[in-house]
Amino acid sequence: MKLPYYPGCTLKKNAKNFEKAAIVAAKHLGIELVELPRWNCCGAVSSLTSDDVMHHVAAIRNLVRVQQMNDDGILDNEYRLVVLCAMCFNVLKRSNILATSNANMLNTINSFMDTEPDYEGTVEVKHFLEILRDDVGFDAIKSKVINPLKGLKVSAYYGCTLLRPREVGIDDPEAPTIMERLIESLGAEPVDNPYKSLCCGSYHTVGSNKEVVARRAYRIIEGARRNGAEAIITSCPLCAFNLDNRQALTEKLYPGFKRMPILYFTQLMALAFGYESEASFDGNFVDPIPLLEEKGLIGMKVQK
Amino acid sequence: MARKKKIENKKMVRIYIMGKEYLVPAGLTIMKAIEYAGYRYIRGAGCRAGFCGACATVYRKLGDYKLYANLACQTTVEDGMYLVQLPFVPANKATYDIEKVKPDENAILQYYPEVARCVSCNTCTKACPQGLEVMDYIQAALRGDIKKTAELSFDCIQCGLCAIRCPAEIAHYHVGQLARRIYGKYMMPKAKHLQERIKEIEAGKFDDEIKKLMKMGVKRLKELYNKREIEGEAVESD
């Protein structure tokens, strides 16, 4: 299966490990992720004002690229655009819904982008997790596991952008299970966290409010730990940064706090599929290697 | 026949310079037409050959909503053109010591954080007289791809037309220049043969020949020059 893939800026910078692991994991499942030629930043935050058309141009331009890939024969009638970063996914899908449900707005965007073919509203924005659930299936994933992650207790962190607003979300916004099912299929043990969809503090992390984020990280991590979690997985580079890197500050605010590894779900997949080096654990702030070693999950069978 | 050609040459077009109407001969460049109309360039002209980027011009055409941008020395006047010169574009250039810049993914954003404001409207690309993919090089800068920013902006002549049109108020050409400097200093493979040649020069390998040339008469010099072997030409003889 050959699918168009939108990386987004962060996956080329801070979250290279997320992408690297995803590409091998997808390949292992028979999916070739084909990066969009000439993609641009999704816009990073979508405008909530319905008449702010300009801030949706970036997103729609990326969707035009999917059309072009089909027109150019790079893809064969494949209009599902796969996104890994939960934030980019949210922005792209939201703009897509807005533009396709509002003919006037789409018309304005199309006539503004007069050097591109018109966007015809044909693209479906999909998070990679959706492809795993709906097209590959968790049973199939389970059957492809080379190294079951036995004994590893993992809690899923959803945050906001995978779930809200409802029309964009990929699962029940109140009680999501999609990542837990993935954890299970990889042979690890999913652990619930009452704070799994509590906002991580988002962009407060770049301002003078870093403490807000460090306190959120504390609640989320401790919520998972109380249920026995040893690691947390996420699908958003911003959430990952806030939960992972901000632990340095959390540690200062809460004496006795113990660090917990934060992983991208694709890293867990790569590990279970036998791609330890591509799982790129050196890109994580809190080193997950000691935990994985303790569980006997490092130095397992390797795929060529 | 010769007479007819002369009349054709005399064909005039109507242009508007800062709103004022002038009749100028067809076929002139905007730059020459403005001079024909009696203006004198004090700024806004340099090489007159499309290389220096000094002669940015914006114009509209009669009955066409589009705002065009181009180089005055490279664009032919058309009937019904409304035009104005942009001899200078204000844009802040970051101060940095290239010796101390860290060539990592955040290097450009650190000096030009406004790059993150790009809304991908592509207006810069449409304004570029060099036909560069300006939006793409700004987008490459945003994701920290210095090499791509440097390569895509390589032919930039710093005319400033992109910057004057950008709704995100980015100074593209400064961004491109920073990328090329970082790329050139830290990332581009070093040319070995160049370093070897410099060593040879410093060791005096060519001193005698230079001395010989300096004593040579003009006639002999010209002769030598005309007979010189041009690199690349010899190779193409298949």
Ligand code: SF4
């Ligand atoms: S990139 Fe901008 S400054 Fe450079 S040539 Fe194009 S329009 Fe002019």
Ligand code: SF4
């Ligand atoms: S004109 Fe400015 S905002 Fe528009 S694409 Fe170019 S850099 Fe981005």
Ligand code: FES
């Ligand atoms: S005068 Fe130099 S580019 Fe036009």
